[in-house]
Amino acid sequence: MKKNAILITGASSGIGAGTAKALAEQGFRVFAGVRNPQKAISSDALINPIPVKLDVTDTLDITRAVEQVSTILQEEKLGLAGIVNCATTEYQGPVEILPIKFMRHEMEVNYFGTVMVTKAFLPLLRESVGRIVNITSINGFCVFNSIGSSCAAKYAVEAFSDALRLELKPWGIHVSIIEPGGVATPLWKKSLRAFEELPNHVTQDQIRLYYPSWKKSLQIAIKDEAEHYKKTMPVEIVVRDIIHALTAPKPKTRYLVGRFAKTVAFFKWLLPDRYFDHFAMAEFKEQPD
Numbered sequence: 347m348k349k350n351a352i353l354i355t356g357a358s359s360g361i362g363a364g365t366a367k368a369l370a371e372q373g374f375r376v377f378a379g380v381r382n383p384q385k386a387i388s389s390d391a392l393i394n395p396i397p398v399k400l401d402v403t404d405t406l407d408i409t410r411a412v413e414q415v416s417t418i419l420q421e422e423k424l425g426l427a428g429i430v431n432c433a434t435t436e437y438q439g440p441v442e443i444l445p446i447k448f449m450r451h452e453m454e455v456n457y458f459g460t461v462m463v464t465k466a467f468l469p470l471l472r473e474s475v476g477r478i479v480n481i482t483s484i485n486g487f488c489v490f491n492s493i494g495s496s497c498a499a500k501y502a503v504e505a506f507s508d509a510l511r512l513e514l515k516p517w518g519i520h521v522s523i524i525e526p527g528g529v530a531t532p533l534w535k536k537s538l539r540a541f542e543e544l545p546n547h548v549t550q551d552q553i554r555l556y557y558p559s560w561k562k563s564l565q566i567a568i569k570d571e572a573e574h575y576k577k578t579m580p581v582e583i584v585v586r587d588i589i590h591a592l593t594a595p596k597p598k599t600r601y602l603v604g605r606f607a608k609t610v611a612f613f614k615w616l617l618p619d620r621y622f623d624h625f626a627m628a629e630f631k632e633q634p635d
């Protein structure tokens with residue numbers, strides 16, 4: 347059995363699409379998990395990979411994706427070399443007022459999505475001693491104001507990945523976590539758009555509590571987003587580490603991707619919480635001091 351097929355979730359854009367394209371160019375059989383395969387087929391990034399309908403919150407989609415992938419693997423006599431859990435959604439806002447439905451959705455996509463897809467594909471991975479690569483973020487080991495809910499979801503994925511690494515050791519299944527700093531992907535715009543919508547989902551009192559002038563806070567958030575985006579790294583840098591995690595004889599357990607991630611990790615390790623808080627509070631400035 348040749349072991350060279352990979353499944354990627356959230357492959358319609360950003361890091362997932364970049365990984366799908368790079369792996370396909372390297373000769374891997376790529377199953378690109380996307381919510382809308384029709385849209386994906388017309389996208390350049392997904393011409394080589396096979397689009398698989400996969401909303402990671404939908405158990406029926408996951409069951410059908412396993413069936414589709416198994417059938418093709420059998421036909422082509424391939425083994426599943428790995429899965430890459432990339433799907434994400436992100437909401438900004440203080441945890442006190444961010445609606446529970448958004449916090450749940452963030453957990454459903456990032457955490458339970460990763461859990462359900464991984465559990466469903468583990469029998470195939472075990473057959474071929476494949477690997478698991480979970481994309482978290484610097485938000486998986488430190489918390490910034492205004493994105494606490496996202497951080498909670500990423501912390502959960504980190505814990506799940508650590509548990510898998512310990513428990514799958516007897517089968518030789520490696521589990522790696524990818525922790526990038528800012529990456530140039532559509533996620534920034536999507537997250538800002540969700541923040542713009544926040545006043546439509548909470549009361550005026552709640553908005554005033556954290557944003558005495560919503561208009562001004564929104565302007566700051568828009569400017570902040572543009573400033574942060576300028577400092578992002580290209581997708582290819584993250585893809586390089588994902589491919590290392592999938593193919594290197596000795597993959598790392600964690601990949602801190604980019605200078606910002608490495609700096610943050612160092613200060614998080616070095617500083618007591620209250621000192622680190624100054625840095626964490628400075629990242630998103632739309633709330634008053």
Ligand SMILES: NC(=O)c1ccc[n+]([C@@H]2O[C@H](COP(=O)([O-])OP(=O)(O)OC[C@H]3O[C@@H](n4cnc5c(N)ncnc54)[C@H](OP(=O)(O)O)[C@@H]3O)[C@@H](O)[C@H]2O)c1
Pocket residue numbers: 355356357358359360361362380381382400401402403431432433434435455459481482483484525526527528529530531532533534536578
């Ligand atoms: N961009 C950054 O600065 C950055 C930094 C650190 C870590 N990361 C992490 O990198 C990973 C990839 O993010 P990205 O930056 O590439 O973002 P992205 O371009 O927004 O991609 C997110 C992907 O997730 C998909 N998705 C959303 N909800 C889904 C669901 N219910 N089921 C299946 N797929 C779903 C989206 O599909 P649709 O097109 O259908 O919405 C899209 O393909 C994420 O885990 C993210 O947290 C990103």
